[in-house]
Amino acid sequence: EDQVTQSPEALRLQEGESSSLNCSYTVSGLRGLFWYRQDPGKGPEFLFTLYSAGEEKEKERLKATLTKKESFLHITAPKPEDSATYLCAVQAGTNAGKSTFGDGTTLTVKP
Amino acid sequence: NAGVTQTPKFQVLKTGQSMTLQCAQDMNHEYMSWYRQDPGMGLRLIHYSVGAGITDQGEVPNGYNVSRSTTEDFPLRLLSAAPSQTSVYFCASSLAAGGLNTQYFGPGTRLTVL
Numbered sequence: 448e449d450q451v452t453q454s455p456e457a458l459r460l461q462e463g464e465s466s467s468l469n470c471s472y473t474v475s476g477l478r479g480l481f482w483y484r485q486d487p488g489k490g491p492e493f494l495f496t497l498y499s500a501g502e503e504k505e506k507e508r509l510k511a512t513l514t515k516k517e518s519f520l521h522i523t524a525p526k527p528e529d530s531a532t533y534l535c536a537v538q539a540g541t542n543a544g545k546s547t548f549g550d551g552t553t554l555t556v557k558p
Numbered sequence: 559n560a561g562v563t564q565t566p567k568f569q570v571l572k573t574g575q576s577m578t579l580q581c582a583q584d585m586n587h588e589y590m591s592w593y594r595q596d597p598g599m600g601l602r603l604i605h606y607s608v609g610a611g612i613t614d615q616g617e618v619p620n621g622y623n624v625s626r627s628t629t630e631d632f633p634l635r636l637l638s639a640a641p642s643q644t645s646v647y648f649c650a651s652s653l654a655a656g657g658l659n660t661q662y663f664g665p666g667t668r669l670t671v672l
Contacts, residue, residue: 456598481660490562490648490663491601534600545591545616546661548600 449474449539453549460556463524468552470535471517480518481546482511483534491534525556559584562664564649570670571639579634579667581649589652589659590632591616592624594645595666601648607632639671 450473460466472480479498483491495504497513504511508529510521520533532553536546565580583590588609593601593616603616607626621643623635632651636643647667652659 451600453600483663488666490650490665491661493660493662496660536601545603545606548593548602550598550600 449537449547451535451537451547451549453533453535453552455552456550457553458555460522460525460554462526462556462558465521465523465525467522468520468533468554469517470520470549472535472537474537474539474547476539478538480513481536481538482518482520483536485532485534485551494533522554525554527556527558530554530556561585562649562651562662564647564664564667566667567665568668570672571636572672573639573641575639577636577639579636579647579649579669581632581634581664582630583632583649583651583662584630585651585653585662586629587651587662588629588654589661590626591650591661592622592632592634593648593650594618594643595648596645604634604647636669641671643669644671645669 452471454469479496482494485491495511500515502513508523512519532551534551535549538546562583591606592604595601602618604622605624607613610629613624626632649664650661652661
């Protein structure tokens with residue numbers, strides 16, 4: 448059974464204080480790993496897809512990386528508007544079209 | 559494009575009542591799915607569809623029915639609501655069932671069962 452574990456559950460940062468969110472996974476035949484951002488009261492919004500170990504993607508202050516066992520979402524010099532819940536999901540070889548989600552990390556950035 | 563739309567946004571039911579949560583997408587996406595999200599948790603897959611006329615169960619299907627008569631619509635039916643079904647429900651779609659595809663989510667329906 449595919450498993451996705453995100454840590455920490457919650458992270459509080461001061462504006463400008465860089466940090467990383469972790470997503471560790473156990474899947475058979477990883478096809479891809481997704482990062483989503485979810486604001487309160489809204490649906491998840493796509494951020495990145497990573498396909499293979501060693502791949503990196505960036506968007507503004509966010510950078511996602513992937514190894515064979517985990518992914519990191521690095522946040523550089525965060526701003527209050529980066530406050531949200533960040534969800535990680537994996538899509539595995541035997542479950543084409545289905546994603547398994549982690550429980551998310553809720554990030555709060557204080558000004 | 560409106561993307562993925564869901565109605566209603568909020569709903570309160572009494573135990574034993576039935577209702578249908580509506581989901582529609584205008585992107586001609588092949589794959590559609592329903593998730594529930596409980597407080598402090600990620601999304602759990604209820605049912606999914608890889609195309610019109612084809613549906614399958616996800617991780618937590620009990621108490622829910624789905625059908626897919628058109629590409630655009632994927633309604634979720636609660637047969638006899640229970641307090642354990644209090645949750646936020648998200649519908650999602652992606653371009654194709656095969657391959658690796660980004661899912662686009664609707665705004666959610668917040669359901670309370672008393």
